Amino acid sequence: MGKVIRIGLLGAGTVGTGTARVLELNQHEIAERVGTSIVVSKVLVRDPAKERHYLSQAVRTDNFDDILNDPDIDIIVELMGGLHPAKEYMLQALAAGKRVVTANKDVIAQFGHDLFDMAAAHQTEIFFEASVGGGIPIITPLKECLNANRITEIMGIVNGTTNYMLTKMAECGSDYDSVLREAQQKGYAEADPTADVGGLDAARKAVILSSIAFNSRVRLEDVSVEGITKITPDDIAYAADLGYVVKLLAVGKELADGINVRVHPVFLPKTHPLASVNGVYNAIFVHGNAIGDAMFYGQGAGSLPTASAVVADIMRAAQDICRGQLSSVGCTCYEQKPICPLEKTRSSYYVRLLVDDEPGVLAQIATAFGNAGVSLKSVIQTRQNVVDHAEIVAITHTVEHAKIQAALAAIRDLSVVDEVRNIIRVENGEDD
Amino acid sequence: MGKVIRIGLLGAGTVGTGTARVLELNQHEIAERVGTSIVVSKVLVRDPAKERHYLSQAVRTDNFDDILNDPDIDIIVELMGGLHPAKEYMLQALAAGKRVVTANKDVIAQFGHDLFDMAAAHQTEIFFEASVGGGIPIITPLKECLNANRITEIMGIVNGTTNYMLTKMAECGSDYDSVLREAQQKGYAEADPTADVGGLDAARKAVILSSIAFNSRVRLEDVSVEGITKITPDDIAYAADLGYVVKLLAVGKELADGINVRVHPVFLPKTHPLASVNGVYNAIFVHGNAIGDAMFYGQGAGSLPTASAVVADIMRAAQDICRGQLSSVGCTCYEQKPICPLEKTRSSYYVRLLVDDEPGVLAQIATAFGNAGVSLKSVIQTRQNVVDHAEIVAITHTVEHAKIQAALAAIRDLSVVDEVRNIIRVENGEDD
Numbered sequence: 001m002g003k004v005i006r007i008g009l010l011g012a013g014t015v016g017t018g019t020a021r022v023l024e025l026n027q028h029e030i031a032e033r034v035g036t037s038i039v040v041s042k043v044l045v046r047d048p049a050k051e052r053h054y055l056s057q058a059v060r061t062d063n064f065d066d067i068l069n070d071p072d073i074d075i076i077v078e079l080m081g082g083l084h085p086a087k088e089y090m091l092q093a094l095a096a097g098k099r100v101v102t103a104n105k106d107v108i109a110q111f112g113h114d115l116f117d118m119a120a121a122h123q124t125e126i127f128f129e130a131s132v133g134g135g136i137p138i139i140t141p142l143k144e145c146l147n148a149n150r151i152t153e154i155m156g157i158v159n160g161t162t163n164y165m166l167t168k169m170a171e172c173g174s175d176y177d178s179v180l181r182e183a184q185q186k187g188y189a190e191a192d193p194t195a196d197v198g199g200l201d202a203a204r205k206a207v208i209l210s211s212i213a214f215n216s217r218v219r220l221e222d223v224s225v226e227g228i229t230k231i232t233p234d235d236i237a238y239a240a241d242l243g244y245v246v247k248l249l250a251v252g253k254e255l256a257d258g259i260n261v262r263v264h265p266v267f268l269p270k271t272h273p274l275a276s277v278n279g280v281y282n283a284i285f286v287h288g289n290a291i292g293d294a295m296f297y298g299q300g301a302g303s304l305p306t307a308s309a310v311v312a313d314i315m316r317a318a319q320d321i322c323r324g325q326l327s328s329v330g331c332t333c334y335e336q337k338p339i340c341p342l343e344k345t346r347s348s349y350y351v352r353l354l355v356d357d358e359p360g361v362l363a364q365i366a367t368a369f370g371n372a373g374v375s376l377k378s379v380i381q382t383r384q385n386v387v388d389h390a391e392i393v394a395i396t397h398t399v400e401h402a403k404i405q406a407a408l409a410a411i412r413d414l415s416v417v418d419e420v421r422n423i424i425r426v427e428n429g430e431d432d
Numbered sequence: 433m434g435k436v437i438r439i440g441l442l443g444a445g446t447v448g449t450g451t452a453r454v455l456e457l458n459q460h461e462i463a464e465r466v467g468t469s470i471v472v473s474k475v476l477v478r479d480p481a482k483e484r485h486y487l488s489q490a491v492r493t494d495n496f497d498d499i500l501n502d503p504d505i506d507i508i509v510e511l512m513g514g515l516h517p518a519k520e521y522m523l524q525a526l527a528a529g530k531r532v533v534t535a536n537k538d539v540i541a542q543f544g545h546d547l548f549d550m551a552a553a554h555q556t557e558i559f560f561e562a563s564v565g566g567g568i569p570i571i572t573p574l575k576e577c578l579n580a581n582r583i584t585e586i587m588g589i590v591n592g593t594t595n596y597m598l599t600k601m602a603e604c605g606s607d608y609d610s611v612l613r614e615a616q617q618k619g620y621a622e623a624d625p626t627a628d629v630g631g632l633d634a635a636r637k638a639v640i641l642s643s644i645a646f647n648s649r650v651r652l653e654d655v656s657v658e659g660i661t662k663i664t665p666d667d668i669a670y671a672a673d674l675g676y677v678v679k680l681l682a683v684g685k686e687l688a689d690g691i692n693v694r695v696h697p698v699f700l701p702k703t704h705p706l707a708s709v710n711g712v713y714n715a716i717f718v719h720g721n722a723i724g725d726a727m728f729y730g731q732g733a734g735s736l737p738t739a740s741a742v743v744a745d746i747m748r749a750a751q752d753i754c755r756g757q758l759s760s761v762g763c764t765c766y767e768q769k770p771i772c773p774l775e776k777t778r779s780s781y782y783v784r785l786l787v788d789d790e791p792g793v794l795a796q797i798a799t800a801f802g803n804a805g806v807s808l809k810s811v812i813q814t815r816q817n818v819v820d821h822a823e824i825v826a827i828t829h830t831v832e833h834a835k836i837q838a839a840l841a842a843i844r845d846l847s848v849v850d851e852v853r854n855i856i857r858v859e860n861g862e863d864d
Contacts, residue, residue, distance in 0.1 A: 291567040291737050298727065299723065
């Protein structure tokens with residue numbers, strides 16, 4: 001058994017505490033597997049006076065320099081979250097030649113490039129497996145196990161809050177507001193749920209996954225983002241009737257016109273491997289030109305699952321230190337591919353309209369679709385509780401995004417159409 | 433761009449050709465990612481006169497020494513299959529200090545230890561991702577991404593032939609013999625299907641997965657093996673009625689009495705993540721004490737999917753050569769855990785009996801179960817086409833294997849029981 005590896009932990013919240021707990025719980029296995037013990041030597045907290053579970057041995061400090069300047073600390077583990085000062089702390093740690101492990105999707109999505117450059121400049125490395133998919137191994141598999149492939153598509157259920165909410169809406173027929181309240185009570189949704197339900201959290205993960213999958217840097221502003229706030233129990237019920245489930249997906253595709261990255265709800269066929277990923281579980285589906293379809297499934301958040309990924313990264317960093325080497329792959333964005341605008345993407349769509357219940361309405365709507373070059377696969381018309389109104393639900397064939405928008409503009413102008421209630425992409429494996 | 437890495441390929445069958453094809457198809461991506469070109473320099477074949485797709489640049493030879501003694505060849509890729517001479521060739525390659533990549537589950541399951549020792553003794557390494565689950569990344573994730581966990585359970589659909597057959601039986605109600613013929617016609621089953629349908633292929637993969645998961649060497653003779661040959665359309669129909677699907681699983685569990693490793697058909701709840709893995713797809717489900725449940729899904733066989741894993745291993749070996757380092761984890765069997773005999777395992781069971789159709793029969797059977805200490809969760813009795821006969825289908829509560837065997841012995845002795853038609857484990861998450 002060689003030297004002891006000492007780590008400095010930044011943050012003692014859910015994931016920080018989980019990391020300390022896993023290091024203690026599995027300490028014998030970890031020491032045996034790495035060939036050295038790993039101990040939390042110092043921890044950066046807001047209030048050093050406060051006692052912390054699983055961190056009794058560690059020196060608590062509210063001064064980052066105590067950790068940065070400790071020559072015995074080899075690995076700095078950033079679990080504070082947020083952009084600043086997390087980014088600056090990681091840059092300083094790398095500049096000091098320390099290994100860095102982080103679960104911070106915000107910083108990796110926005111400043112990953114700066115961190116990789118700094119690591120390379122100082123012959124050290126940064127690991128970030130926990131930044132996407134919590135405990136699910138996806139960053140290492142993408143970079144090191146699927147690297148013989150040209151990846152053409154990556155689709156993930158990468159936000160547990162929204163997947164829990166959509167699952168509950170499907171199981172219980174509850175509406176959006178009541179499942180959000182329930183998710184908040186259970187601690188699955190934050191008091192301010194905007195980043196989750198609005199799709200921003202998933203967009204950050206889409207940036208990280210797509211940059212790795214396509215070897216080309218994707219920025220947050222390249223991502224089209226739409227959350228789940230407009231999804232109603234009716235949409236979910238229609239989906240079920242038509243053989244689909246509704247999921248919020250982070251999607252990255254390499255198309256003829258470039259890379260398209262987006263986050264939005266989709267109708268997913270019930271037979272798709274992602275369709276049975278329910279509750280707070282996450283999964284990432286990948287298509288490569290050698291492997292074909294593959295999927296990685298597990299808990300996308302939570303103290304111990306996320307710590308599983310953080311500690312694996314710590315173990316790899318520790319092993320590299322013991323072996324005196326760098327084993328990580330580093331930045332893989334060696335290409336600069338164009339971004340394909342949303343308008344050029346193609347998909348099938350679900351469209352739900354509230355219309356006047358009178359003869360000839362369907363003909364007017366079908367004509368409007370047809371004039372815009374959109375052909376329909378199926379149409380359902382149902383009477384509504386509202387007097388003299390009906391709902392028309394249409395599933396289109398695969399069509400360019402710009403065309404469906406043109407069709408909807410024309411349909412909105414029809415006097416018999418009261419409301420375009422929703423429009424949701426249908427992921428049928430035919431779009432490109 | 434550094435030196436060119438030259439590889440010697442042993443075997444030009446399905447996976448060998450696929451490997452050469454992926455190296456050619458994605459050569460630019462591979463060179464960019466590794467920082468060096470990888471070329472197939474020599475290939476060992478039975479008939480060097482025969483032309484080979486994707487291997488036109490490589491020198492064909494039927495003499496292994498031509499490859500072993502070529503100082504320009506850094507990596508030997510064994511894709512011949514079978515125990516001998518594959519094992520001997522790999523040992524010689526490692527002894528010569530070359531890196532070895534293999535997809536050979538037979539050799540890894542039986543002689544993995546010797547290969548790891550030889551690699552360690554000669555400061556080189558052996559990679560074997562493709563030996564389990566075809567293209568699915570599972571060996572690297574287990575060894576390097578889930579290594580912060582104590583893994584307590586690993587369950588896999590690791591044989592595509594039998595999963596295709598069971599899926600077809602469930603979808604079409606076909607019987608065993610006709611789906612086997614169809615699988616053979618489609619090339620999903622061999623002319624002699626014994627190793628697949630009898631469970632031996634899955635058992636070898638169970639050995640590899642369990643040895644890694646539990647850090648203790650499991651041998652093929654430690655595995656209880658039962659194939660799918662006794663599964664009938666009736667069993668599958670009863671399963672569907674009761675909310676289950678029938679799957680052939682490779683199972684490894686760490687129990688109080690040691691490690692239990694087995695291959696057998698199971699009733700799996702329809703809601704289990706493995707239940708929707710259909711056709712030739714494979715998936716490996718893992719439970720760890722930090723990550724909780726995780727699953728890895730993809731194509732478990734086939735030329736390009738398997739080559740995806742083989743080439744990833746080649747790329748890692750090439751990168752290690754360029755960096756002048758060893759990055760692989762090597763043998764992880766640092767413990768010697770006892771093997772828990774099948775008799776001590778606990779499970780719920782499905783039991784199907786052909787009985788005389790007369791009053792009091794169910795009472796006799798229930799009494800026999802009760803006397804053996806087996807309590808029943810549900811019982812179905814159905815009349816049969818055979819005059820004066822009925823079928824009784826019982827699902828037991830969780831019970832020790834030895835007790836269900838004792839109950840069945842007593843039931844077989846009852847004069848009203850004509851036949852014990854099948855007994856299949858029910859994987860309900862309660863067994864241990």
